Amino acid sequence: MCRIFQIVKNVKSMKGMVQTMPASIVVGTQWGDEGKGKIIDIIASRADVVVRSQGGNNAGHTVVNNGETYKLHLIPSGILYKDTLCLIGAGVVLDPKDFIGELDSLGARGVSFDNLKVDPRAHVIMPWHITLDGLSEQFRGNSDIGTTKRGIGPTYMDKYERCGIRVYDLIHPEVFAEKARATGKLKNAIITKVYGGEELDIEAIIKEYTEYGKRIAKYVDDVSVIVYEAAKAGKQIMFEGAQATLLDIDFGTYPYVTSSHPVSAGVCVGTGVGPMIINDIIGVAKAYTTRVGKGPFPTELNNETGDLIRNRGGEFGTTTGRPRRTGWFDAVIVRHSVRVNGLSKLAVNKLDTLCGIGDLKICTAYKKPDGSIIKDFPPTLEELADCEPVYETFPGFDDDISGCRSFDELPELCKKYILKLEELCGCKIAMVGIGPDRSQILER
Numbered sequence: 001m002c003r004i005f006q007i008v009k010n011v012k013s014m015k016g017m018v019q020t021m022p023a024s025i026v027v028g029t030q031w032g033d034e035g036k037g038k039i040i041d042i043i044a045s046r047a048d049v050v051v052r053s054q055g056g057n058n059a060g061h062t063v064v065n066n067g068e069t070y071k072l073h074l075i076p077s078g079i080l081y082k083d084t085l086c087l088i089g090a091g092v093v094l095d096p097k098d099f100i101g102e103l104d105s106l107g108a109r110g111v112s113f114d115n116l117k118v119d120p121r122a123h124v125i126m127p128w129h130i131t132l133d134g135l136s137e138q139f140r141g142n143s144d145i146g147t148t149k150r151g152i153g154p155t156y157m158d159k160y161e162r163c164g165i166r167v168y169d170l171i172h173p174e175v176f177a178e179k180a181r182a183t184g185k186l187k188n189a190i191i192t193k194v195y196g197g198e199e200l201d202i203e204a205i206i207k208e209y210t211e212y213g214k215r216i217a218k219y220v221d222d223v224s225v226i227v228y229e230a231a232k233a234g235k236q237i238m239f240e241g242a243q244a245t246l247l248d249i250d251f252g253t254y255p256y257v258t259s260s261h262p263v264s265a266g267v268c269v270g271t272g273v274g275p276m277i278i279n280d281i282i283g284v285a286k287a288y289t290t291r292v293g294k295g296p297f298p299t300e301l302n303n304e305t306g307d308l309i310r311n312r313g314g315e316f317g318t319t320t321g322r323p324r325r326t327g328w329f330d331a332v333i334v335r336h337s338v339r340v341n342g343l344s345k346l347a348v349n350k351l352d353t354l355c356g357i358g359d360l361k362i363c364t365a366y367k368k369p370d371g372s373i374i375k376d377f378p379p380t381l382e383e384l385a386d387c388e389p390v391y392e393t394f395p396g397f398d399d400d401i402s403g404c405r406s407f408d409e410l411p412e413l414c415k416k417y418i419l420k421l422e423e424l425c426g427c428k429i430a431m432v433g434i435g436p437d438r439s440q441i442l443e444r
């Protein structure tokens, strides 16, 4: 065969291969804690590979299986399936101490890590990042962001400043000691001279973290290559989102956001794969809205109904234990998420929490002071500050729905509520959560 035709044939077969690569992404559509862990766990049962590609141990993902609760922070939620390959990509920031703590506590419950891999390019959260996260928040006073104080922002700052320490460095003691000494000296100057904080003992940190490096070394591998090879072999890949769209550094409520890209596109740069491998993007929402930390929240309920939702829904942070702020479902922000993530479907959790709340409201649009109505989420807080939510009211429901086995079994009022959300968000609601257990999901 003429060489050029052979090349064309090869390219065609590669194209076919790319098109059939079955990879899905699960992302948060609100301000986090939408129940991504539960949805990821359900989809992971059908996946060969689960990948985390951004964020760090600021995430708290809950998986409930037959009354057993697992709270995962950095380790992908697929870890509960022993044959699933669980990968931590280059875009993640890894706290070695916390990572090992999570390995130990899950290990004590019989979880195996034979299939866990960490990309050597991932940046390491060092003690100075955690110290500086706390000090900068304190310095901001009333204008603080309300971070999780896990050192996330300062670690991403160093990554983009090009002075970060990566997992590769951590597992090579000489490289690590040299980099940690140089960076540590600078960080100590900032901690003491700018913030008036206490100097860190860099040599003690090097000693402690070198030991962590020894434990982590066996997990280190090139995640980009592993995912590429898995995709070529036709394996099912799932990308596990952490945080959420409204916490995205560009498309969230800046500056009250996290320092990574939780949107679907973040998966490609955070793993080292091309977008053509993705064929399904699932957005997770709650049937109402919550937020931890500071920042705007147009539909927030600072009243008894808000308290009722918080208490019924157990709305207290998985990572920090802080009470979550609560409010009505905001279709403006979920529509924004449908757009910026290119969602193919939605999963709506915690419908059961709304049982017995009374009339339910859905925010359909925002109203500006001049009376004009806007349907798209404004790009800046300044524009958002002038907006008031426009609500549609729905009759509430009192029936216990946590035992329903199909969408059709739900009371009419519940079905109407879900169908209205679907219409307003412009995206198919494919799953409805009616309880925390992996079995409490109604697939449509």
Ligand code: GDP
Residues within 6 Å of the ligand: 028, 032, 033, 034, 035, 036, 037, 038, 059, 060, 061, 062, 063, 064, 313, 314, 318, 349, 350, 351, 352, 353, 432, 433, 434, 435, 436, 437, 440
């Ligand atoms: P994530 O960060 O998005 O994974 O969510 P979190 O785990 O931080 O918070 C979600 C909480 O809601 C957890 O306690 C879950 O067990 C719980 N949950 C998830 N889905 C449902 C649901 O449909 N109903 C109820 N009642 N709880 C749910």
Ligand code: IMO
Residues within 6 Å of the ligand: 028, 031, 032, 033, 034, 058, 059, 060, 061, 145, 146, 147, 148, 149, 150, 151, 152, 153, 241, 242, 243, 244, 247, 256, 257, 258, 259, 292, 293, 294, 318
């Ligand atoms: P999961 O994956 C909810 C919030 C913090 C704070 C802001 C910045 O469980 O949904 P950071 O420590 O990241 O610099 O804090 O982001 N935040 C989350 N809120 N769920 C999360 O993760 C979050 N991760 C960060 O509360 O407002």
Ligand code: MG
Residues within 6 Å of the ligand: 032, 033, 034, 059, 060, 061, 062, 318, 319
């Ligand atoms: Mg969470």
